[in-house]
Amino acid sequence: MNIASPATWSAIFGLISALSIAPTQAAVETSAPNAAANTGATFEPPKEDDIPNTPFGNTIRMGRDIMLDTPKHAARFVGNNLSCTNCHLDAGRMAGSAPLWAAYVNYPAYRAKNDKINTYQQRLQGCFRFSMNGSAPPLGDPVLVALEAYSFWLATGLPVNKEVAGRGYPKLDKTTQTPDYARGQAVYTARCALCHGANGAGQSVSGRVVFPALWGDGSYNWGAGMGSIDNAAQFIHANMPYGMSYSLTPQDAWDVAYFMNAHERPQDPRWLGSVEATRTKFHDSTLSLYGQTINGKILGNTGAPKQTQTKDQAHIAP
Amino acid sequence: MAVAGYPRLAGLSAEYISEQLKAYIDGRRVNAIMSDMAKPLTIVQIQSVATFFSTLPMPTQAGTPLSDATQADRGQQLAERGDWSAGIPACFNCHAPGGIGIQPSFPPIIGQPAAYIEAQIRAWKSGTRQAEPQNLANALMYNVALRMNDNQIKSVAAWLAAQPTAPKNQH
Numbered sequence: 001m002n003i004a005s006p007a008t009w010s011a012i013f014g015l016i017s018a019l020s021i022a023p024t025q026a027a028v029e030t031s032a033p034n035a036a037a038n039t040g041a042t043f044e045p046p047k048e049d050d051i052p053n054t055p056f057g058n059t060i061r062m063g064r065d066i067m068l069d070t071p072k073h074a075a076r077f078v079g080n081n082l083s084c085t086n087c088h089l090d091a092g093r094m095a096g097s098a099p100l101w102a103a104y105v106n107y108p109a110y111r112a113k114n115d116k117i118n119t120y121q122q123r124l125q126g127c128f129r130f131s132m133n134g135s136a137p138p139l140g141d142p143v144l145v146a147l148e149a150y151s152f153w154l155a156t157g158l159p160v161n162k163e164v165a166g167r168g169y170p171k172l173d174k175t176t177q178t179p180d181y182a183r184g185q186a187v188y189t190a191r192c193a194l195c196h197g198a199n200g201a202g203q204s205v206s207g208r209v210v211f212p213a214l215w216g217d218g219s220y221n222w223g224a225g226m227g228s229i230d231n232a233a234q235f236i237h238a239n240m241p242y243g244m245s246y247s248l249t250p251q252d253a254w255d256v257a258y259f260m261n262a263h264e265r266p267q268d269p270r271w272l273g274s275v276e277a278t279r280t281k282f283h284d285s286t287l288s289l290y291g292q293t294i295n296g297k298i299l300g301n302t303g304a305p306k307q308t309q310t311k312d313q314a315h316i317a318p
Numbered sequence: 319m320a321v322a323g324y325p326r327l328a329g330l331s332a333e334y335i336s337e338q339l340k341a342y343i344d345g346r347r348v349n350a351i352m353s354d355m356a357k358p359l360t361i362v363q364i365q366s367v368a369t370f371f372s373t374l375p376m377p378t379q380a381g382t383p384l385s386d387a388t389q390a391d392r393g394q395q396l397a398e399r400g401d402w403s404a405g406i407p408a409c410f411n412c413h414a415p416g417g418i419g420i421q422p423s424f425p426p427i428i429g430q431p432a433a434y435i436e437a438q439i440r441a442w443k444s445g446t447r448q449a450e451p452q453n454l455a456n457a458l459m460y461n462v463a464l465r466m467n468d469n470q471i472k473s474v475a476a477w478l479a480a481q482p483t484a485p486k487n488q489h
Contacts, residue, residue, distance in 0.1 A: 028445065028460040033405025044403075088403035194423055195412065195456045208415045210424075241454065243406040243461050 032189045033245040035089065035096030035238040038246055041166025045093050045101050045154040056149065063150025066143060067091040067100075070132065070210070074122035074143045079134035080266070081202065081209045084147075086132065087226060089239055091257045093154065095166025095254035096245075101155040102167035106147075106189045120148055133266045171235035175251045179229060181294070184259025190242060200263060220270035222283075222290050222300050232257035233296045262294045267305040275301045323433035329376030333422035337449075346448040347441070381482035393477025395485060396470055404463045409474065412458070414438035417478055423455050432479035439463050439471045 032038065048064065051057045066073040068091050070083040087090050094099035107120035115259045118126075121144045125136035150243040158164060177183075189198075196202055202213040213219040225231050237253035238245055248256070266292065272278045275298060278289030283300075290300040327335060342356035359367075378415040384390040395401075396416065400408035410417055412424050417427035427435060441447035442463035449456035466474075 028448065029457045030464070031457075031461055033465060034402055036403070090400070093403055190452075191454055199374060203420050205414045205420050206416075210412070210414045210420055241460060242411055243405055243456060243465075245405075249458075 016059040031244040039166045041095030061151040064144035077128045077134045078132045086212045089311045100151040102164045104151040104155045105160045131220045133221040172234045179254040179258035184255035187256040243257035325434045327371040331421035332368040332372040339364045379483045389473045396474040416485035426486035428481045429483040432475040435475035
């Protein structure tokens, strides 16, 4: 991957811009090339062409395909229009975009979210239950096995149980101004609505999702990590818009993350019978707007989750 | 099959065609033939001609395999997956799977001659094709084009132009 300091990048872009823009045209904004640019990541996962032509290679390819078009390849477990690659760019390869290789080598791991050691497959179950607003595939299901195989293969050569540069989304310090709905709305209109639509519902064509829904029925539910304003701000800052990493100011990223998560979305599947109880147990943080009043409405006050949970899910802690 | 380098207009959205004619008038697009033809047009004429072309059926085209397999693979990879390590998202990330476009801001990129696609990427790269300054699309396409090398531009243009088109899926 192309790794360089932000200072180097701006020097390069400055030079390129000066050389290539026609004098009669206004200069167009440039940006860092990708999320990896600010992470210091040095690891490169193997190239896709090198997936072995073996039965195991076929499982790896299936995992890759699930990442790229989750509703198609893991339909039984998906309750919305999102795909893994929407939040793990380049099919989970990109540093600074929660790459699978960095996660894989750090599991099993303790998670405060369910207060226990989680295996990698259990971690993947959480993705389906919350981010995909679906149901958790049973442990050992071919979908989980394929995603695990793909992650294992991506991590070829990485030491296990060591923090690795590029994991998760790059940390984004709090800004001096508290995140704000109106400022976030302005950022959304200028920088997000072209793709995700004025109403946040995303855009599809011929039955294929092109730009995912950011809120509403087609998006992640209230239990997803992306519903936490800090996660969302970090993801957006490093990865959005496509090809324009780190082009928003940190303040813009915090504000637009707040705005996005200040909208209604599917109920938290850990619902405890009331929005107050669910907030107290799972959302007791300034970083979640669940149960808070926005524009005169209490977010998450939509009653019990619409999907029924299966027996398979019952033994999986949230 | 279109004459080399001349884009098809049939089936493009009226909004997109209008915006392109305005871009020629404003100098945000430059073409030896089109710039002078667009300048005398009134707003009403622009809307009429844009609506007319938008109602024509998109011509169908059978796929033609490229003779250069390496170029085909490279082009397909860029169109479907991009080259994210170089900051190049997949064409289909924004122009929709199959390159059929999302009207009005992301035009179809299949059913166009390779020479046209190639010239447009180069125009974005050099700054001689721009959207309206406040339109995010301006920065999106400029940054992508900026990072594409000659080989990538030629490969992806050749591969896109060789894809079959199916008019029923255009809207």
